[in-house]
Amino acid sequence: MRGGTARDPGRRTDGAIVAKFAELLGTPLLPWQRMVADVAGELDPDTGTYFYDTVILSTPRQCGKSTLVDAIDTRNSQWGPDRYIYYLAQTGKDAADHFKKYLKTIQASPLAAITARPYLGAGDLRQPFANGSVIMPKSVTKVAGHGVQGDKITLDEAFSLSEEAGNTILDGFMPTMATRLKATGVQPQLWITSTEGTAESTFFNQRLDACRAGEQSRRTCWFDFGLPADADPEDLDAIMRHHPAAGLLWDKRQLADFRDQFKGNPAGWARAFGNRRDEGITDRVIDETLWTATLAPPVSPAGLGSRPVAFGVAVDVDATHTSISAGIVGDGGIVTTQLVCILDGTGGAPAEILRLCGKYDAPLAIDTRGTSADLADRLLHMGDDAPVLCDMSAGDYLTVGQAYVSGLANGTVCHAADPDLDASAASSARTWSGDAWRVTRRGSTGLTSPLESCMLAAWGAAHMPDKPGPLQIY
Ligand SMILES: Nc1ncnc2c1ncn2[C@@H]1O[C@H](COP(=O)(O)OP(=O)(O)O)[C@@H](O)[C@H]1O
Ligand SMILES: [Mg+2]
Incomplete structure (x- = not known):
């Protein structure tokens, strides 16, 4: 005790x-x-x-x-x-x-x-x-x-x-x-x-x-x-030692399964099984009330019809994960953002991005600097295969988060229900620089890429590049 x-x-x-x-x-x-x-x-x-x-x-x-x-x-x-x-x-x-x-x-x-x-x-x-x-x-x-x-x-x-x-x-x-x-x-x-x-x-x-x-x-x-202050919640042996029902109501193998249910949410895990208070982030990017109020049903590929789609891609700090989200333009221009996948690392990302952009004839929004710089570079050097990028300057990137939150607040953007995305929204904090803010990757307590990819997808959907017209021959 x-x-x-x-x-x-x-x-x-x-x-x-x-x-x-x-x-x-x-x-x-x-x-x-x-x-x-x-x-x-x-x-x-x-x-x-x-x-x-x-x-x-x-x-x-x-x-x-x-x-x-x-x-x-x-x-x-x-x-x-x-x-x-x-x-x-x-x-x-x-x-x-x-x-x-x-x-x-x-x-x-x-x-x-x-x-x-x-x-x-x-x-x-x-x-x-x-x-x-x-x-x-x-x-x-x-x-x-x-x-x-x-x-x-x-x-x-x-x-x-x-x-x-x-x-x-x-x-x-x-x-x-x-x-x-x-x-x-x-x-x-x-x-x-x-x-x-x-x-x-x-x-x-x-x-x-x-x-x-x-x-x-x-x-x-x-x-x-619960877990004493100096113990590591990721050390399952420590959890076994300090959880009073460990070995009585469940065993270490089940504990590993419990841990898997908290993927991307280390603070939630430390709270649930270490009984650690989640002092959490004090400055959530999107407050919980707004987040809950802007839930939308997921869109299935079959239900897409002819609605235009843009994809957003973001990479977590140290390139641990790559998230891909879709921004789907619906009736009245309302954009539904939907987390498509979270990939391990960045290695498999180019192939998946190409597949998605090709299949849905969709452009891609990605930050060419920061944690996704390397991935963006690899995509840009794919020659004729490269996906069509939404034109985004570094200045634009700083407004992507704010535009997303305003979009949620004024009803022009919503997000499809997804537990990984919820966890990301709950654990993503922001850093201010002057009057602008951006998602802070190191100051957040979980994966930020799922939320960031939705922000980019929404931005991409609102800034679709002009489709090249039919080739003109004079
Ligand atoms: N003394 C006990 N003997 C057998 N099973 C128990 C005992 N106490 C709890 N359980 C079982 O363990 C599980 C978790 O118990 P619960 O009371 O719901 O835990 P908590 O409220 O702490 O999350 C339940 O399935 C419950 O039936
Ligand atoms: Mg209970």
Whole structure:
């Protein structure tokens, strides 16, 4: 553990009872889950109920966090009659997806005997128990504004909350805790569980940072699992050593597969499996709201028809990858940019570029300086085979990014859905020089070429070279 609350052996704990429920649910507690259950379940010798009113738990993904919450919630439902337990997640779908799995598990377990028939309504999922207690999943957005009153609430994946959104939920819950304690004799608990987020995770970051600084209330216990600051997230052995579910829920071979899912997104990987906060780029080239608002459906080659196409090509720093994107001119001159491929290195790029430009009779936009200079040079020296280049001066290149962002903002450019392109947009930062900016390759946290190639493709589509007319003979 990177930090957290140690077990106070002077207090009794409810952890063993949680462990029993977990066994009955078919997910016997892993050692780290048991440790958390033991500490969070410590009983105040003065009152006989929970010592802690708040539990803050930060772990990497694929750890068994949500599964631990299920075991604790099930146990919590049995402290007495008519208890209200909420499981809150980012969206209603996140909450419902997780909860449906839980319903299946509990209904197939011996604990089905203490449940009543679950509600499966669209907006009204819940598991009532024979004693009148009930566990309910909700979306954060649904309850924000009303607040939640109950005996236990969990904010799962709280990294998604802004300080404000998180606080509206707590504003409803906190004041009722004392009342519920009096009425039930059981201390209500708030659980805030999450993998580390980004600089925008203001609600979770503030709470976790307070714990790390030792400023948490004495009624808060906390647990922080993940890669220590000096370890390398690309070192899979280091991940295996520090991820508390490694070797228990999955093995090193599967870890390599997980890593592959984060291709081009090293910061996302470090966050998910190292539980490293993604301090990320503070100056994203295209902010997330604009990016999401300008999604378009992909265009298939068959659906192209006679629409003009230009290709854009960009190369990552150190020539690690080459991205090719298409800019497709549609109705009203609106340009759809679409990532076509990301190639390793630059070696195979000329052949693929020639093939695409030839097949679609399309010109090419490429920067003849910078990281793609060498590739551009190779293309230019192909003689008669060389692709038709969009005429672009060095000055033009500086405006390509700005033109793309303005195009997105004013609705003349959109981008076809693509996870690699999303990752590139999320990790591409910009550098300013005077009033102009360009994508900064070294200051970005992932591949910039997918996004840059789209910028070039859009520029190319808007600056199609004149087609040479029929040969004139005098
Ligand atoms: N104690 C356990 N025993 C067996 N399987 C478990 C246990 N805890 C978690 N799992 C399984 O591991 C996977 C990841 O667990 P989950 O709770 O979703 O992790 P997290 O919320 O940390 O991402 C799930 O398929 C879950 O069923
Ligand atoms: Mg989870």
